Amino acid sequence: MPELPEVETMVRDLATRVSGRRIREATVHWDRIVGHPDANSFVEGVEGRLIQQVSRRGKFAIFDLDDGSTLAVHRGMTGSLLLRRSIEPDDRFVRARLRLDDGSELRLDDARKFGRLFWTGPEANGWQRPWTRLGPEPLSDDFNPGVLKERLAARRVAIKTALLNQTVIAGIGNIYADETLFLARVHPRRPANQLSPVEIERLYDSMRSVLRDAIDGRGTTFSTYRDVNGRSGNHQQRLLVFGREPDPCVRCGTAIERIVVGARGTHLCIRCQV
DNA sequence: CGATTCCCCTGATAGC
DNA sequence: TGCTATCAGGGGAATC
Numbered sequence A: 001m002p003e004l005p006e007v008e009t010m011v012r013d014l015a016t017r018v019s020g021r022r023i024r025e026a027t028v029h030w031d032r033i034v035g036h037p038d039a040n041s042f043v044e045g046v047e048g049r050l051i052q053q054v055s056r057r058g059k060f061a062i063f064d065l066d067d068g069s070t071l072a073v074h075r076g077m078t079g080s081l082l083l084r085r086s087i088e089p090d091d092r093f094v095r096a097r098l099r100l101d102d103g104s105e106l107r108l109d110d111a112r113k114f115g116r117l118f119w120t121g122p123e124a125n126g127w128q129r130p131w132t133r134l135g136p137e138p139l140s141d142d143f144n145p146g147v148l149k150e151r152l153a154a155r156r157v158a159i160k161t162a163l164l165n166q167t168v169i170a171g172i173g174n175i176y177a178d179e180t181l182f183l184a185r186v187h188p189r190r191p192a193n194q195l196s197p198v199e200i201e202r203l204y205d206s207m208r209s210v211l212r213d214a215i216d217g218r219g220t221t222f223s224t225y226r227d228v229n230g231r232s233g234n235h236q237q238r239l240l241v242f243g244r245e246p247d248p249c250v251r252c253g254t255a256i257e258r259i260v261v262g263a264r265g266t267h268l269c270i271r272c273q274v
Numbered sequence B: 001c002g003a004t005t006c007c008c009c010t011g012a013t014a015g016c
Numbered sequence C: 001t002g003c004t005a006t007c008a009g010g011g012g013a014a015t016c
Helices: A004-018 A041-048 A145-152 A161-162 A174-184 A197-215
Strands: A023-028 A034-036 A051-057 A060-065 A070-074 A079-085 A094-101 A104-112 A117-122 A257-261 A264-266
Touching: A004 A051, A004 A060, A004 A079, A023 A041, A023 A051, A034 A041, A041 A117, A060 A079, A070 A174, A104 A145, A145 A161, A145 A197, A161 A174, A174 A197, A174 A264
Parallel strands: A034 A117
Antiparallel strands: A023 A094, A051 A060, A060 A070, A070 A117, A079 A104, A094 A104, A257 A264
């Protein structure tokens, strides 16, 4: 499950290795991996372009191209963007590839096919780019507890559901939502708009700390996530509740439990999280 | 506007 | 051992 830390890790790795490279050839092996506009237009749009810059917005990786157009990648659940030499043996679930001008290629490898590629020209032509609909970046300088409070104020859903909603806050997925709520000692089912100021402050501190630590560990590999070199992250060893049931809570020793919140597997300590 | 439901996908896993 | 049913889940669209 590539979330903010995994995408950040990928973007940092790619920034040094593909910036300044030209896309010689794009190939789409499964048409619906292109979310916009369509497979043919995507190929036409990116072929021949120079990659100027790579950045991240939420869980999207954004590639600025030299004609002012934009290529974006969302890895969905099981997608990895692998940077390989073109001559290397192919990976198992490659849905699209971008051959670069230095003998390397980017492969979108995605078993479950929830990943998506996007391309848009300098003018969006009425299409709203999905990464512009996102809430604030949790690690940005202008994100603070007041902003968080305001983002949650009109939300009556469970706090975990609100954290997973990308229009509320960008980049948090199932793993880091659970880790954040554990660290903040907030029960995932609490209505989002009923947290006290102190709890919102704890939530704010926790999410920033959890996300920073995960970036520091190059992300979490839970089943399928791989970095651009095809290697696992390290952060899974540091998870405190996600996938840890029925281990004892590091804080109080009570067995970690798994429940379902908003149709998502949810891991928590029922004693610490109130 | 927010909340809810359905849908897309298929490898991995549990159950028989 | 081998088959089948179920699960996992990010996000978009449709609906209430």
